[in-house]
Amino acid sequence: MLLVEDVELNRELAAIELEDLCTLIPAADAEQAWELALAELPDLILLDVCLPGMNGFELCRKLKEEPLTQDIPIIFLTALGDAQDEEEGLNLGAMDYIRKPFSPPILRARVRNHLLMERQRRQLALWSRLDGLTGIANRRTFDHQLKWEWRHLRSRKQPLGLLLVDVDEFKAFNDHFGHLAGDEVLRKVARTLHRCLQRNDDLVARYGGEEFAALLPQTDRQGMSRLAETMRAAVRDLGIEHPVSTVVPHLSISVGGANLVPEDIGGAHELIDLADKQLYLAKATGRNRIML
Numbered sequence: 001m002l003l004v005e006d007v008e009l010n011r012e013l014a015a016i017e018l019e020d021l022c023t024l025i026p027a028a029d030a031e032q033a034w035e036l037a038l039a040e041l042p043d044l045i046l047l048d049v050c051l052p053g054m055n056g057f058e059l060c061r062k063l064k065e066e067p068l069t070q071d072i073p074i075i076f077l078t079a080l081g082d083a084q085d086e087e088e089g090l091n092l093g094a095m096d097y098i099r100k101p102f103s104p105p106i107l108r109a110r111v112r113n114h115l116l117m118e119r120q121r122r123q124l125a126l127w128s129r130l131d132g133l134t135g136i137a138n139r140r141t142f143d144h145q146l147k148w149e150w151r152h153l154r155s156r157k158q159p160l161g162l163l164l165v166d167v168d169e170f171k172a173f174n175d176h177f178g179h180l181a182g183d184e185v186l187r188k189v190a191r192t193l194h195r196c197l198q199r200n201d202d203l204v205a206r207y208g209g210e211e212f213a214a215l216l217p218q219t220d221r222q223g224m225s226r227l228a229e230t231m232r233a234a235v236r237d238l239g240i241e242h243p244v245s246t247v248v249p250h251l252s253i254s255v256g257g258a259n260l261v262p263e264d265i266g267g268a269h270e271l272i273d274l275a276d277k278q279l280y281l282a283k284a285t286g287r288n289r290i291m292l
């Protein structure tokens with residue numbers, strides 16, 4: 001927790017009360033607090049209002065305008081006691097407003113509650129980005145990232161690649177081995193595809209049922225082809241038996257891919273349509289293959 005308080009004695013008093021709840025990062029003025037907030041991204045900020053230089057309200061406004069820090073909860077801890085000040089602080093986006101002189105046990109209880117809420121908020125934010133079965137990115141994350149990369153690469157005039165990966169004859173696998181065995185296979189395939197990625201900016205997500213999508217910024221046709229082949233070989237090398245497949249007696253995947261330099265007209269759905277058509281061709285021409 002970042003503790004922004006210019007009076008040393010108050011910092012020490014708060015520290016005694018709070019140090020076993022969290023790691024405290026002290027700051028004596030708002031400029032220093034701004035730097036520390038950006039560098040440390042704390043779970044909570046306890047913020048005095050009357051500070052030398054920039055005051056606490058101004059710092060709060062700045063933190064709420066900055067995407068990196070706007071979700072960090074802020075509690076004002078201040079000697080400004082009238083209702084108008086409290087209203088202003090809360091309207092700036094602070095979660096709570098505590099007046100000085102404060103009761104140490106009440107300060108402690110409030111800080112503990114806000115830390116707990118923040119932990120829960122971060123956990124929920126993480127879960128909302130991940131697929132529940134496989135633990136890799138989910139469709140929502142994929143859609144968000146696709147839009148972001150599309151805009152980003154449009155301004156840089158660089159290509160965005162997409163591979164759609166579909167497990168072959170998975171209905172027959174489920175029918176033969178049961179749904180729980182099918183689930184386990186999807187987990188293994190997800191982990192395997194994820195391990196094949198080479199760059200930090202690449203993303204593999206569960207696109208739907210037994211279909212996965214790999215988003216590959218700044219990747220040309222050759223790079224996509226190499227990665228798709230690595231994925232196909234890695235799934236084959238899992239050696240998962242698929243005795244009822246009409247393709248090969250082990251689990252296999254089909255891959256459809258496309259890449260585009262994003263343009264001002266049209267949108268990211270064009271890339272999905274192109275990759276989808278290639279996936280359809282890979283399926284229609286025998287499965288266990290890559291079409292780009």
Ligand SMILES: Nc1nc2c(ncn2[C@@H]2O[C@H](COP(=O)(O)OP(=O)(O)OP(=O)(O)O)[C@@H](O)[C@H]2O)c(=O)[nH]1
Pocket residue numbers: 133166167168169170171172174178179180181182183186208209210283287
């Ligand atoms: N076990 C399990 N099965 C799933 C899950 N999601 C989708 N499926 C199954 O995946 C199967 C997909 O079947 P189809 O779309 O017919 O495709 P396929 O049998 O793989 O055939 P091709 O794609 O043409 O090779 C269906 O039986 C779905 O029930 C899941 O989360 N767990």
